[in-house]
Amino acid sequence: MFKFLKRWRGEKAAAPETPVAVEEAPQHVVEAAPAPVEIVQPEPAVEVIAEPVAVKIPEPEIKKPEPVVPKEEPVEVKLAEVELPARSLGSGIRSLFGSSVDIEDLEDILIRADFGVDASMEITEQLRKEANRTGANTDAQLRLLLKDLLTARLTRSDSALNLSSGDLPYVILVVGVNGAGKTTTIGKLSRWLKDGDWSVVLGAADTFRAAAVDQLATWAQRAEARIVRPEREGQDPAAVAYQTVELALREQADIAIVDTAGRLQNKKDLMDELAKVRRAVEKQARISEVLLVIDATTGQNAIAQAKAFTEVANVTGIVMTKLDGSAKGGVLYALQKELDIPIKLVGVGEGINDFAFFSAEEFAKGLVARQ
DSSP states (O other): OOOOEEEEOOOOOOOOOOOOOOOOSSOOOOOOOOOOOOOOOOOOOEEEEOOOOOOOOOOOOOOOOOOOOOOOOOOOOOGGGSOOOSOOGGGGSOOSOSSSOOHHHHHHHHHHTTOOHHHHHHHHHHHHHHHHHHTOOSHHHHHHHHHHHHHHHHOOTTOSOSOSSSSSSEEEEEEOOTTSSHHHHHHHHHHHHHHTTOOEEEEEOOTTOHHHHHHHHHHHHHHTOEEEOOSSTTOOHHHHHHHHHHHHHHTTOSEEEEEOOOOOSOHHHHHHHHHHHHHHHHTTSOEEEEEEEEEGGGTTHHHHHHHHHHHHHOOOEEEEEOGGGOSOTHHHHHHHHHHOOOEEEEEOSSSTTOEEEOOHHHHHHHHHOOO
16 A cells, blocks of 8 residues: 655744834944844654555455265176076086097097087197197096187187176177077076166067067066067067167166067168167167077077178177087087187076076086086
8 A cells, every 4th residue: 555645844934124224413323233133943844644544455255165075986786796596507518429538539529519620620639639748548538638628719708798897777789590599598697687686678679570579578577677568560679779778777777688680581681770779779878798699509500690690780799599409519619719709608498597608618518528
């Protein structure tokens, strides 16, 4: 604050007039001494300082911080915490050998079991080398070597379902030809997820087969899962898929599984339909898995089916069904090797618990087990 100063000065006193001499008759006049003149000194100027004016400075406005609401940490759900029913997958796999293992006959046995010619030759040759290196020659030793060999060739790091990242719900599309076991697989998977306290919504998008919708509804009831059915026969499958994900989001479900059509009569129509389903789903959520269901009893025909679907459906994993009813489980080996797509799930029966994640070791153990 600036201070303004005002200075004041006193007035100087007037000096007395000097008397004027008057001439008179000449006479001896004695002049009187002039009266002393009093000189008045001016008073010193007094500096007057104005009183400072108090100026009130407004206090700054202090905003109270908004209360911090702690964010709820997302609940991490691990699929590994849910255990499968206690059973051995190998017990549902039919052994390749009726008697002892004979390396000389192994190649023919593997070919008949749908391993494929090239794979059968490679496996046989590698077993022969390992037997020579280790000195294995008994039936038990050869079975163990073959089990370890098959386990190593079938084991992959990406065989688990992709249910560990991303926003809920996880969306799974299930594809495959009619009769391969799509609906049954969906029911079994739903029941398993429900046992692990996961909430599931199913979508009956195979709208051209009324039987498929009714069958899925039956499995949904057994698995205690919600289901979205088409409003009429022949309804657009993409619309059903969209409604399924919409319901899963609204009810904050963990999983949405969509059953799709399985017609291969016209590959272009199938491709267009699946592409439309994908677009409808991805408007609301990311697709976590596209599972292709293959019937193990179809043998080498399974490879042709799988190739057709992988061309149009962006398949991420294979489900092998009916492994318990055929000795042709070798097609599983051929599929994984030729298509470079992991086997993720297997079905070994018609019961709701006859289902498991694929285990290379259990599968190999079942193939070489002694009958």
